[in-house]
Amino acid sequence: MSVLVAAEFSAHEWAQWWPLLVRALPDEHLVRNRQAVQAGEIDVALVANPAPGSLQGLENLRLIQSLWAGVDRLLCDPSVPSHVPLARMVDPSMRDDMAQTALWAVLGLHRGYFDYAAQQRQGRWHQLELQRADEITVSILGLGEMGRAAAHSIALLGYSVLGWSLSEQLVSGVRTHHGAAALPSVLAQSRVVINLLPLTPSTRGLFDAHLLGQLPKGASLVNLARGAHVVESDLLESLDDGHLHRAVLDVFDTEPLPPEHPFWSHPRVTVLPHIAAPGDPRSGALIAAANVRALRAGLALKHIVERTRGY
Numbered sequence: 086m087s088v089l090v091a092a093e094f095s096a097h098e099w100a101q102w103w104p105l106l107v108r109a110l111p112d113e114h115l116v117r118n119r120q121a122v123q124a125g126e127i128d129v130a131l132v133a134n135p136a137p138g139s140l141q142g143l144e145n146l147r148l149i150q151s152l153w154a155g156v157d158r159l160l161c162d163p164s165v166p167s168h169v170p171l172a173r174m175v176d177p178s179m180r181d182d183m184a185q186t187a188l189w190a191v192l193g194l195h196r197g198y199f200d201y202a203a204q205q206r207q208g209r210w211h212q213l214e215l216q217r218a219d220e221i222t223v224s225i226l227g228l229g230e231m232g233r234a235a236a237h238s239i240a241l242l243g244y245s246v247l248g249w250s251l252s253e254q255l256v257s258g259v260r261t262h263h264g265a266a267a268l269p270s271v272l273a274q275s276r277v278v279i280n281l282l283p284l285t286p287s288t289r290g291l292f293d294a295h296l297l298g299q300l301p302k303g304a305s306l307v308n309l310a311r312g313a314h315v316v317e318s319d320l321l322e323s324l325d326d327g328h329l330h331r332a333v334l335d336v337f338d339t340e341p342l343p344p345e346h347p348f349w350s351h352p353r354v355t356v357l358p359h360i361a362a363p364g365d366p367r368s369g370a371l372i373a374a375a376n377v378r379a380l381r382a383g384l385a386l387k388h389i390v391e392r393t394r395g396y
């Protein structure tokens with residue numbers, strides 16, 4: 086049998102991932118091009134944002150292992166066979182990356198570093214008033230692999246941290262809430278809201294005018310999850326009418342962010358090119374390989390997505 090690597094990788098990403106996957110799976114026959122073997126010979130697909138339809142007609146597929154954490158694109162592709170277990174990438178190195186990015190955003194917002202960067206461009210020397218960390222409430226929406234790590238690290242620096250999830254979760258140093266009914270009160274207390282929800286039918290477009298309007302005036306939004314969580318026109322309106330102070334955005338409806346997009350030049354928007362937690366191919370290849378070996382040995386597969394809930 087063969088393992089198909091189906092990825093929309095750049096040449097650089099192929100150069101990183103391919104040798105690591107080959108080394109991590111020495112007993113497997115890996116192919117990059119599905120035409121290289123009969124469709125029936127492929128029983129495992131290692132995928133990273135594959136083009137829609139890439140897995141169609143693979144009748145003997147037994148495992149789809151994502152090399153990326155988010156699987157929303159795969160779940161939207163009707164040609165991805167729904168009876169085949171789909172595993173997402175859960176890599177501790179991504180948790181650390183995400184915690185670092187979230188911390189950077191919180192520090193930048195709390196201590197005015199984004200505003201000082203703008204002041205420097207104007208040649209302006211002006212010291213902003215500084216509050217203590219414990220006077221700043223940071224809310225993390227989504228307490229999964231990424232959200233828990235971010236919440237924990239931010240709490241360790243002394244911020245007042247709220248967490249919100251679907252079911253009840255406990256995170257050390259974090260006041261946690263769950264369920265839709267708890268969201269308005271979480272939002273109303275938030276000076277900084279960090280989105281680390283998965284993209285599902287119930288979270289798509291969640292950050293619209295209604296949600297943003299529930300934040301206190303002067304709050305800031307940090308979106309490190311998926312662009313489609315945010316209604317971009319509503320966010321721009323909230324920034325422009327002075328309700329939101331700032332947005333720090335790593336993910337967008339369209340990526341790369343189109344050159345004409347107003348976010349690029351907005352004075353209170355910070356744009357990152359989807360680098361909050363890029364994942365490390367060195368650990369990623371080993372984690373993916375471990376699940377392939379578990380499949381071959383008849384052992385339990387790890388990090389299987391619950392398709393009915395969408396993450």
Ligand code: NAP
Pocket residue numbers: 154155156179226227228229230231232249250251252253254264265281282283284285287288309310311335336359360361362363396
């Ligand atoms: P995860 O482990 O699946 O955790 C999801 C969390 O969201 C869980 O706490 C879950 O609640 C909660 N949740 C789901 N639906 C909800 C709802 N309707 N209402 C309230 N809470 C809800 O996800 P993850 O691996 O941490 O990833 C989080 C996000 O980060 C994803 O969107 C992923 O694509 C994105 N991401 C971005 C980057 C980047 O570089 N920007 C890198 C990696 C991941 P329960 O705990 O009750 O299940």
